Amino acid sequence: MKSGRTILGAFAGGIALAVAFGVASAGEMAPGDIKIEDNMVAMSVSGADGNAEEGAAAFKNRGLGNCLACHVNSAMSKELFQGNIGPSLDGVAERYKPEELRAIVVNSKAVFGDETVMPGFYSLDVGKHVREDLVGKTILTSQQVEDIVAYLTTLK
């Protein structure tokens, strides 16, 4: 029993370590390995399913997705100050398949072209002079991408 708990503790510690150092979990795709074909990313980039509730939180968090900076989402009408640089996301799940939404969140420029203003949230194809502590890092983690995609698929 005691040793069981220790093993469990070590296991949990290992997960915490992996998260803290961004070690790829089984099935996670590195940004550079993702293929966007026909405007779609077919498989989960984290290797796991997305959680729509977590996705809603990351969607509105100003330090993560901050999606409301540029998009209206009537489903979050309690959130003030929704931007309109990009299109409204009302009914976005009816306009795009989940695989297409994933591609847009991962790297919208691969879908809409280089001119789009939307950042690539899981891409290292970024601008010049990236802040030193962010070099080689994506805006969102692979799981946050999946969570946000799961949330977007609820917007019908």
Next chain:
Amino acid sequence: MKRTVIAAAMALGALAMSAGWANADPVDDELEIDGVKMITRAKAPEGHPFDEVYSGWLFREADTRAMEADSIENPAMTAVDDGEAMWNKVEGTAGKSCASCHGNASESMKDVGAHFPKWDASTNKPINVELQINKCRTEQMGAEALPFDKGGQQELTTYIKYQSLGTPVSIDLSQGEMQKWWDQGKELYYTRTGQLNLSCASCHEVGMGKMIRADHLSQGQVNGFPLYRLKSGLTSVHNRFRGCIRDTRAEMPKAFSDELMALEVYVTWRGTGLSVETPAVRH
């Protein structure tokens, strides 16, 4: 036919309202400060991406616009007073103030600020008001150059530019190598930076008139600098350039670096014809 057009316009209006685009465009309003009419809309110079250039004043809320229109209410007018005190303050080994050589600023500096940056042959670079102050201090007054945004640099710059209130911005690109710096500034304007991969143009050209959260995106004109920002007080143009670049999650170029001087040349040109509004009031 006419009825169709009206119906379409109404439908578009309803769409705009429902999507919260009610204030997506610059307002139809006129700015007058102490009896001086400001030019807030001007025909763009040749080669400009817009047909018409707009002062950022047209993109602000009514209360912010009113604050600039009333010089009693404008919080940055104290900076004009502080700048005047500095103008008259003797500093340095030569025992001089600005006034020792330039006399009354309302005469000697009238309209001067509207035509900076200028070409400076001695350094073979463009020079702005802040650096011209430093040049006078080190070469004429025997005083230390003022560090960026410190020692009254913003206040004195504000005071000098205030002497051009209402004068249309125009810079002379035929001087020295100004055109080359303009070219470099233009390239920087369209260069995407940082993790968010945005250029100046992403927000102030492509996104102009739209909302980014609570902020109504203007053309990013600099005719009102130094200005009073409601969120950060008196703000210089290089401070604002750096803030915008920081917000793309990029490393910031140094104030008065070649990059930011080139950008100042180019962005100032983009506001050709707009009145100097220093000190403006913005979001």
